[in-house]
Each structure stands twice: as C-alpha cells, then as structure tokens.
Amino acid sequence: MQYILETSCYPREHELLKQLREATFEKYQFWSQILTGYSLLTVAPALPDDGKITAIDPNREAYEFGQPFIQRAGVEHKINFFPxxxxxxxxxxxxxxxxxxxxxxxxxxxxxxxxxxxxxxxxxxxxxxxxxxxxxxxxxxxxxxxxxxxxxxxxxxxxxxxxxxxxxxxxxxxxxxxxxxxxxxxxxxxxx
Missing domain, CATH: 3.40.50.150 (Vaccinia Virus protein VP39)
Structure with missing residues (x-):
C-alpha cells in the first residue's frame, strides 16, 4: 500500500488532510481507507461558515480519531456527527x-x-x-x-x-x- 503514502497521488491535498491520511495509515495499516474524518475534512472547509454536514457512521472511534484534525482546521462547528x-x-x-x-x-x-x-x-x-x-x-x-x-x-x-x-x-x-x-x-x- 505504498502508493497511498505517495504525495504525488494527492497533488492538491491540504496539509491537514495529508497528516490525517498518514496518521490513519499508521494506525490502521491495511484498513487505512476507513472513515476517520477525511471526507469531512475535505468538504467542510469548502462550505460557507454557516454550512452544515450531517455525518452518520456507526464507527464513533474512527470519527474521534479524525476529530483533532477537524478541530485544527476550524470546521468542527459545521459537522453534526451521529454515531x-x-x-x-x-x-x-x-x-x-x-x-x-x-x-x-x-x-x-x-x-x-x-x-x-x-x-x-x-x-x-x-x-x-x-x-x-x-x-x-x-x-x-x-x-x-x-x-x-x-x-x-x-x-x-x-x-x-x-x-x-x-x-x-x-x-x-x-x-x-x-x-x-x-x-x-x-x-x-x-x-x-
């Protein structure tokens, strides 16, 4: 799965997305594509400040893993997460x-x-x-x-x-x- 870590695969990837992807891979290895907030962190910054995302996922742990990255991006207020x-x-x-x-x-x-x-x-x-x-x-x-x-x-x-x-x-x-x-x-x- 080396190709996942190559930055050339993500030419416009924001630095926080890169950090989240690499942290996810480090923790989950093969299952590196499970939801850890990557999709949320991709979409939320593009929304207007009052825009909202309703995220539904049974895996609260994976969401919480990505939450610090979402917080650092300053977009947590746009996300309503429902486990x-x-x-x-x-x-x-x-x-x-x-x-x-x-x-x-x-x-x-x-x-x-x-x-x-x-x-x-x-x-x-x-x-x-x-x-x-x-x-x-x-x-x-x-x-x-x-x-x-x-x-x-x-x-x-x-x-x-x-x-x-x-x-x-x-x-x-x-x-x-x-x-x-x-x-x-x-x-x-x-x-x-």
Missing part, C-alpha cells in the same frame, strides 16, 4: 422539515443498503441536488460475469453494487453519471 448504523436506524429522526433541504449527499456505506439510502435521500435532497454513491465499480468486478469473480467477499459486494447500478440507471427521478475515479463514483442529480 448510528444508517441501514438499520438512521440515528436522526427526520420530522419532515428536512425534506428537500439537503444540497448534496455522499454515501459510502454498506452496499446492500444503498437502495434504502437512495429512497431516504430522494426525500431529503432538493430537486437539482446531488447524491453521490462511492465504490460503484467495486474493484472493476461489476464489468465481470459473476462466475469470474474469484473471491467470495468480492462477489457478494459486486452483486449488491450491480443491483444498485441497475436500479439507479433505470430510476427516472435522477440523471446520473458514473465517474471512473478511485473505485467508481456515481453522481445522481435529482430531477423531481
């Missing part, structure tokens, strides 16, 4: 007033629940807003026949992602683009 498994219990009781008030949603969670998240987010994200789904290429296996995917763990995730990709491609409520960066990112713009 919850969004696939089972959103952790937030949406009361209806939030409907149509989100500009953007980024989903990097359990792939078998992506369709559940999609239905919730279609209510929360306003018309014209964006929902981004991470890992929609699933190591390139979505382009392979299922029987050619050797590892069982990869095959399970692949099948979940194929179902999601097919659903999103046919959903008339969104316009989408699959961006082949990283492990694939699908951007859905809510049409109605």
């Amino acid at each position: 919850s498994d969004a696939g089972k219990e959103p952790g937030i009781k949406f009361e209806g007033k939030e409907e149509g008030n989100f500009d953007f949603a980024f989903v990097d969670a359990d792939k078998q629940n992506y369709l559940n998240y999609h239905e919730l987010l279609m209510k929360l994200v306003k018309v014209g807003g964006i929902i981004a789904y991470d890992n929609t290429l699933w190591f390139g296996t979505v382009a392979e026949p299922e029987e050619k995917v050797k590892e069982l763990a990869l095959r399970k995730g692949r099948n979940d992602v194929v179902v999601v990709n097919n659903f999103l491609a046919a959903d008339p409520r969104v316009e989408l683009a699959l961006v082949s960066i990283g492990d694939g990112l699908t951007l859905c713009r809510r049409l109605h």
Whole structure:
C-alpha cells in the first residue's frame, strides 16, 4: 500500500488532510481507507461558515480519531456527527422539515443498503441536488460475469453494487453519471 503514502497521488491535498491520511495509515495499516474524518475534512472547509454536514457512521472511534484534525482546521462547528448504523436506524429522526433541504449527499456505506439510502435521500435532497454513491465499480468486478469473480467477499459486494447500478440507471427521478475515479463514483442529480 505504498502508493497511498505517495504525495504525488494527492497533488492538491491540504496539509491537514495529508497528516490525517498518514496518521490513519499508521494506525490502521491495511484498513487505512476507513472513515476517520477525511471526507469531512475535505468538504467542510469548502462550505460557507454557516454550512452544515450531517455525518452518520456507526464507527464513533474512527470519527474521534479524525476529530483533532477537524478541530485544527476550524470546521468542527459545521459537522453534526451521529454515531448510528444508517441501514438499520438512521440515528436522526427526520420530522419532515428536512425534506428537500439537503444540497448534496455522499454515501459510502454498506452496499446492500444503498437502495434504502437512495429512497431516504430522494426525500431529503432538493430537486437539482446531488447524491453521490462511492465504490460503484467495486474493484472493476461489476464489468465481470459473476462466475469470474474469484473471491467470495468480492462477489457478494459486486452483486449488491450491480443491483444498485441497475436500479439507479433505470430510476427516472435522477440523471446520473458514473465517474471512473478511485473505485467508481456515481453522481445522481435529482430531477423531481
């Protein structure tokens, strides 16, 4: 995993992001891409001072690991963190007033629940807003026949992602683009 530490892979990476990425790798090694606030620290500085991020993740420890970096960046006031498994219990009781008030949603969670998240987010994200789904290429296996995917763990995730990709491609409520960066990112713009 040496490529993760090479700075040439991150040409515009803020110094705090670099420090967080390196600290995450040092602590978690192979699992260096788990959420430790890196995505939050990437987005929060770009928001206006009164902008808000609602972050839902079951792993409070990982969030707390990244929290000092978020604090040093001076953006902690923009983040509402909810330690919850969004696939089972959103952790937030949406009361209806939030409907149509989100500009953007980024989903990097359990792939078998992506369709559940999609239905919730279609209510929360306003018309014209964006929902981004991470890992929609699933190591390139979505382009392979299922029987050619050797590892069982990869095959399970692949099948979940194929179902999601097919659903999103046919959903008339969104316009989408699959961006082949990283492990694939699908951007859905809510049409109605």
